Each structure stands twice: as structure tokens, then as C-alpha cells.
Amino acid sequence: MNLQEEEARKNRARLKIFFGAAPGVGKTYAMLLETQKLMLEGAEVVAGVVETHGRAETNALTCGLEYLPKKTLPYRGIFLEEFDLEAALKRKPKLILMDELAHTNVQGSLHAKRWQDVWDLLDASIDVFTTVNVQHLETLRDVVAQITGIAVKETIPDTILQRADEIELVDIPVEELQERLSEGKVYVPEQARHAIDRFFRKGNLLALRELALRRTAELVDADMRRYMSSQGITHTWAAGARLLVCVGPGPDSANLVRATKRMAESMGAPWIAAYVETIRHWRYSEKERAQLEENLRLAERLGGETVVLQGDLSLTDDLVALAHARNVTRIIVGKTRRPRWMDFFCGSIIGDLVRKSGDIQIHIISSEETKEPSEGDTKTKTPIAVPQRSFRYSWTHFIWSASVVLIATGIAGLLDRRLGFQMADTAMIYVLAILIVAAQMGLWPSVLASLMSILAFDFFFVPPLHAFAVNDFRHLGTFAVMFAVGIVIGNLTERLRAQMKLARTREHRTLALLKLSGDLVRSAGSAPLIESAVCNVATQFQAKVAIFLPDEHGRLKSTTPEAGAIFKQDELAVAQWAFDHHEAAGLSTDTLPGAKALHLPLTGSKSVLGVMAILPEGVPRWAEPDQRFLLEAFANQTALAVERVSLAEQRIQAQRQADREQLRNALLSSVSHDLRTPLSGITGATSALLGDSEDLSKDAKRDLLETIHENGLQLQRLVTNLLDITKLESGSLTVKKDWIPMEEVVGSALNRLETFLQGREVRVELPSGLPLVPMDPVLMEQVLVNLLENAHKYSPLTQPVEIKGWATEHLFTLCIADKGPGIPEGEEERIFEKLVRLERGERKPGAGLGLAICKGIVQAHGGWIQASNRPTGGAQFLVGIPLEGRAPSIPTEDVDG
């Protein structure tokens, strides 16, 4: 463990568990005693749940303790009180007491189990004191059941014990405990009196006490090791120990998983539970598949990693390959329950494994089947209807099978009579018949065919004829061969068929994933992406699917209106929980199993991006592990795709932001320069005039006044440009088109620039007969003004500026040309960008906005603007404006009127 982890460990909320061997040892008492001590020191303690069972000594310790109000939940017509998690999180005390960690919450609570509440409290940085007995530990469940004969229904995952910062073993000698029980000091519900008596037998109590002591010792040991490693002391275990347990569909596999968990924990090693999906998978019954899924889920709950291998022919090869790939140091398998002869024929898996495993240790553990309590597990499982996948024989198969044998008998009889067939030849005909049946129809029809063939062969062809008897015992050999052929070929066919089915399923799965990933890759933008993900999952699992993404406050929102209609507020709350806790919730999970839909968090590479909600139509299709894995694969792919898109969007956003920022900075620096220059001119000149105006000559005064005037005009132009560019940028520019003669706009622009142009010659060539142009006169005048200012600024005063206009059927072109130095090569485009001022001789005032404004306005008219150099020297700007629509006509009038 590194320093960071150590630091995190120090800062997180503290969990203290008062751990006991059996009820009545005084855990609650010990907890309250400790609490009283802390309260004396001024700690803020709230009792979430404290079960004193009305005992005076215990009750006395609760004095001064603040109780958190419980909430009342309706349950089968009555009201039950339950711990109110939300209220606790809202109250947020420093420390909360949560008695009976293994308690199962009343239906309708947020979590199914109290330990999940405790988990949430710890996450909210609330310290927790809690109590639990050893028999409630998930990994000891089978051991306890073996000792006491009672299967405990309420279990807690061992991870919560590992999470505990402190474990206090509350221990009293067994005799004392029995004494307390007989004195009635141990709370026992009336209906459980009988069971409890059996439970409290001395032998049981001794065993439980030992278990508790040992468990505590192990945990202390783990602490010790953690301490050692944190202090840089080399640990005693080989580095990187990793366990692999093989899980099958039997209930004994659950015990195997628990045993592995215990072993892994004592070693401080991670572990993997693997199931190899071979062709045998299709022969399992529905119950077996459900058990298999439960076994894998158990492994997940116990903190193991689950892997489903797509096995090929050899189970052991796959296991060993996985073990090597994951650096597994030990493989744990259950003791085989197969008879020896089967090993002889089919090979022993364990033997095989031992041979192939090389340096990996193999642990073979007895996994005796413990009797499951009839009420079932701690969880009520929804009945799972798996579509029947194993091959079903219909009676037609057997009829066909019989017919084939009959035909064979006919043929054999015919040949026997006509051609004088030998008995061996006849046998071959029957073998052929068996082969045909076995190859076509599988095992059981082939068995039937074999049996019928043997009987028919015996009856018709083997002496004594027409009797089911055998004279020569060698014939029995022939019968055996015939039967064996039937069985072997039938089995082979069966296997082939199963393999085909498996291949088909895998192909289907691969195709489904492929289609999803293809669809996801193809969809650009988050909306189509979500749509294709939803569509894919919905068709694959026959369910209504929605994807919820968080808003900026982390509250989930449905992405489509349909989703909002299907998934109401309470389902959204489940989704929110799944999102906040990065865990699946809702249907067929441990959290809020009462929800209608399954909510899977979409976990990306860095964070949870959203939640996928799947509301099955009918029974859920993901009951089988392979389907569940497929569903999770779908969710993962979707998550990655959503992440990819959102990252891309973020990048574009960031780019845009940066661009804007850069532009703003450039604008600011440019504008501040261009604003300050004329302003300083004005203030300087005015202060001179205000100061000693008596001393100034008339000419000097006039000069100063002209300076002020010019600077004022310059400021005015700048401000106008700034306003225009702001309007263009913000998109608030509206073009009010009208049919206008270009001459009018040119005239207006020239009038506006009268003083600015300082008497420069402007040659206007607008031939009569030019059409009216659809344009916004005010905006187009601005274009002309900017272009003329530009031409004026960048060309010698003695040279004329030219304005020319011409029109084709669909385009009006205006040309403004000067005789200046022209535009540098390759800058013809860049010149229209904002804040670009080309180095053309001396630096001219202006923020470099004029041409950008021109471009913006012309484009708003649907036109274009180009800059180029004239062949005769100087620059020219061409403005093209489309002549869209029909030019309006003018009624002719009587000239002499």
C-alpha cells in the first residue's frame, strides 16, 4: 500500500464493527458503552438503529442518545418501521449507531440490506458503529450451516469486514452465554424458540466461538500485513498471488466460491471465478443455468472477478490459458463426483488439469452439497423462463427411426433370399441403417434404431430363426458393436449439433456486438449515437431502453421524450442511484430490486457517463450469464462511444472557446491601441487650447482644432466598425433587401466620405441601364465606405480611385480599384480576416475590421467579395451580388403628360 492509500484511509469515515460469535454475547451493550465514553468526550452521536430488546442494563446506556426518527413503510397491509437513510444523510452526524448489520430492510426501502445503508453512510463521511455475528458472514455461511444445521438467510459480504477500521470481538465463554440464555437475558423471538435452542447447543457455540476468534485473528493478521507492507517490510507471501476458481452450474460451486474467497483473503490475494462455456452449456436445465448465474453473482458479491470463457473443445486448456494470461498462481477446483469409469473413458478433468498446469498449484476442494433451506436464498429470485434451447425430439423422429429399421429388415430379407447373403453382410445393412438414423436424428432415435436392429437381426437372421435367442455367443459381439455404433454416432451427432448451436449463438452475439459498434462508430453526434444504442439493445433484449445522461449538476435527464414517458420519476431515481454509486441497480440486482427496469451505469474510462435503463417486455432476457455479459458488453460499448463523442464535443468546445478568447484578446489589444491614439491626440490638443490659448498663433490654433476634428472622425469610424462587427458576430444583423439603383448607394457613400477623401478624384463608371440590385442600402453603403476608405488609405493621394459596375443576368459586380502598392502575394484571402492588417508601407490607423465587415455584409446578401491585384498596378476589390428574383417593373408614363 502506498502513502496515498494510507492517507485516504486516514481521512475516510471510520467503521467499527462489534463482532460476536452468537446472539447474546453483548455486542449492543459494548457498542453503547463505547458510545457513552465518546459522548462524554463531546462526540456528536446519533442512534440510527439500536436494538436493546428492552433490557434494563442496555437501556440505561442509551440515556442522552439522540434517536433518528424512523420511517414507516407499508408492508402487506401493515406498517413497519425502518431506518431512514435519507434522514440520516440529511442529519449527517459525526457518528451513527447501526445495530444488526445483517438486517434485511423492509421492502420499499432504498436498499435491500442494511449493510448497503451503512456503505452509503460511510461514503457520506459519517462514522459508523455496527454489530454483527459470525454466522452472518457470506464466506462462512456454508461452514456455519455444516456446524449448526441451520442455513442463515441474512448474510453480509466479507468486504464490509475488510472495510472496517476497527473490529472489536465481543467474547464471553460458552458456559456464561448458555447461562444468560437460560436466565432469559438473550433476546429470542417466540417463533424461533425451538430453532434457537438447537442453535445454542454447547458444541455449536464452541464451534461458532472458534470461528469468530479465528476470523478476527485473520482480520488482525491482514491488518498486520498491511501495516508491514506500508512500512516497507517485505511480505511473507509470494508477490502477485492470484487465485482462480472454476465455477459450474451446481450448488456445490457456491461453496467452492466461498472457500476460494476465504483462501484469497487469508492470502491477501485477488481472485477470479471462471466459467467455461462449452457445448455442455446447452444441455443444462433451466435450474442449472439459474444456479450458475447465481454462483457467478455470488463471486461478484464476494469481491471476485468473474470471467466467462468461450470454451472450445478442451475445458482444461482454456482454464490453463486463462490462468497463464492472468498470472494465476493457484487454481481451485471441486472434487469430482463422476464415477471412475467415466474418467476412464472421457479423461479426468482434474488429472488433465494437474498435468497441464505446470507450475500453477491446483487445489482440489471437497464441495459437499449443503442442503438449501426450502425458503431459498436471502434473495427471492424471479422465476426465469429461458427459452428451451436444448434439442427436443419429437415422436416423428422415433417413427422415422423405426421405419428405417423396417426398411433395412426388408432389404436384408430380400438380399438374403435372392443373393444368399451371409449373416455378416446382413449385419452391415443394419449398421448402415443405424448410421443413417444416428447421423440424421441424434442420440435417442439412434438408440431406438440400434435396439430394434438388434432385435430384428436376432429374430430374422440369427439362428435360431424367428426367435429372440442366440445359439452362438459370438453373435452377442455383433449386437454389442451395433449398439455401440448407434451410441457413438448418435453422441457425435448430438455434439455436432450442440456445437453448431453454440457457434450460431456466438455468431449471433458477435454479430450483435459488431452491429452495435458499427452503428455507434457511424453515428456522429450524441443524439444519433444514443438512438442507435437504444435501438440495438432494445431489439437484442426485447425491452424498452433509455439512456440517461447527467446535466451540469449531475442530475440525470432522459435524452428522448419517449424515454421520459416510459421511465417515470421513481425509475429515474433508481437510475440516479446507479449513476451516483457506479453500480447496477433495479431489477435483478441487490439494490432496489423492486424497480421495473434494470439500470446499468455507463462506465467510461474515467467516470460514469450516464445510465442505461432496460425495461423488459415480459421476463428479462438477460437471466443467463452469457446474455448478462452481452448486455454489459453493450453497455460498455455504448459508454465508450458516448465518452468518445462527449470528448470530441468538449474538444470542439474548448477549441471554440480558445478561438474566441484569442479573438477577444486580439480585438482588445488592437482596439485599445486604436482608441487611445486619437484620444490622446484630442486630449493633447484640447489641453493646449485650454491652457495658454493667448500665446498660440491663429494658425497653430487652427492646426490643433483640425487635429481634434480628424481624431474625432477617426474615433467615429472605429466605433462604427466595432458596432458593425459586433452585430455581424452576434448574428443580429438583419438584411432588409430592397431593389435599389447602385448609383444611389455609391452617391450616398461618396457624400458621406466627402471630407475624408480630401478632394481625391473618384472615377465612377456606372453605365445607364444597369438593373436595380436587391440589397440593403444602408449595409451596402457601409461596404462601399469601407472599401473606399481602404483604397484611400493605401494609395497615393494624386492617383484616382475607380468605381465600376456591370451586370450579367444573375449577377451584379462592383469593382473598387486603386493605384496603390497592391496586395502581397498569397494574402488575398487573409486580408478579409478580422484584425489582419497587411504591412503595406507605413502603418495606417484602423483596427483591421473594415474588410471583415465588408465580407460579412456581402455574404449576408448571398454574394462574394474578392481582392486581387490589377494588371496595371494597384489593388482591386470585386463585390458580386446575385440578382435574385424578378426585378420589379416600373409603369411607363406618358412623356408629355
Add this chain to the structure above:
Amino acid sequence: MDERGPLLLIVDDEPQLCRYLRTILSNQKYRVMDAGSAREGESLAASHKPDLILLDLGLPDMDGMCLTKKLREWYRGPIIVISARGQESDKIQALDFGANDYLTKPFGTGELLARIRVALRQNRSENSDGSEPFFAWANVHVNLAAREVQLDGVVVHLTPNEFNLLSILVRHAGKVLTHRQLLHEVWGGQPGAQPHYLRVYMAQLRHKLEKDPARPRHLLTELGVGYRLKVD
């Protein structure tokens, strides 16, 4: 009319502009009052009956256009509207509501004084009710009674619409006339009369009467608003 010169009322909420206007106008022997709000302007106009009102369109308490409309209910003197660029529609509305002229900020002092002079003169001539039949500027002579126009002493032939347009401009020389007003005056109730009629006839007039129609000196365009005949 007072011996001490015409009384002008400035309605503007910008003290800087008020101060500037007050300085230059007082210098021109005008008497000046100013109001910082529409309400104050209205009451001052009612109590002092100024000869001319300079009205800023962007007032804090009331739209300048609304104030124009309200003033026009009883006030007969000229109103000159002051506005910023880009408020073409506001200008048109103010003119249609009865304002005589408008100035776009920032404006030159000479321009302002010329507009004030024209407005006061027009008001006087309208009040005297005897419109002159002869009118002249530069090298152009217009005889409204004889419907004759001469350029450099040579008769220029105008179509009826051209002449009607010109005569309206002449009668309101110096004043901005909006497209709507001109269309109404020239084409009357004629349905389908469009603003581009005006533009075409104005272009024709310029070609006939201006030396350089691309840089008109007298038949001026007020872009997006209307036209004006500039005489001095």
C-alpha cells in the same frame, strides 16, 4: 418671434451633448432651454412654446417617437430628431409622426445650424402660406406654376411623375421626406406604388439635373429613410 432670437428646446438626457449644443446655439444668438427627460421636455414645450425642438430619440422615460407624436397633437413648430446610426426605422417613424428633419449622431456643427435654419425658415414660409412659384438652386430654375424646369437656362423635359416628385422636394426644400410621404404625395392613393418607383424617378431626375449623378450635390439620398433637396 422674439427680438432676442428664436427659442430652442433641447430634449436630451446626455448632459455633455446638451452643454455642447447650448454653447454653439447660444453663440448663434439662439435662446436655449434644455430638458433631460421626455416629461420635462413636454412640460417645457407646453409652458414656453419654443420655436423649434431638438429631440433625442433615446430618452430614458419615453420613446422619442412617442414624444414626437404627442407633441404633434398641439405643437406646430419644427421638430428635429437626433438619433444614432442604425436607427433608420425609428427615424422614418419619427418623420412620419411629424418630425421635420433628423440628424445622425455624431453630426457636425455646420450641419446642425443649417438644418435649424432651414427648419425655421420653412416654418415661417408655411405659416405665411404664400408658397413661392419660383425656386432656384445652383444652375437649376423651377417654375412651379408653369411646371417648367430650366438647367443653365435650357428647358429640361420632365415626365409628370418626375415633375411631381421634384415639386414636392422643392416645396419642402431642405427637409427630409420619407419614402412613404413621397409615395403618398406623388402617387396618391395609387395601389401598388413601391419604394423602387421613387428610386427610379429620383435617378432619372439626377441624370437630368445633377452634373454628376453618381455624386449628387442637391438631390440627396438619406439612405434607408428618404430624400432631401439640399439648396444651400
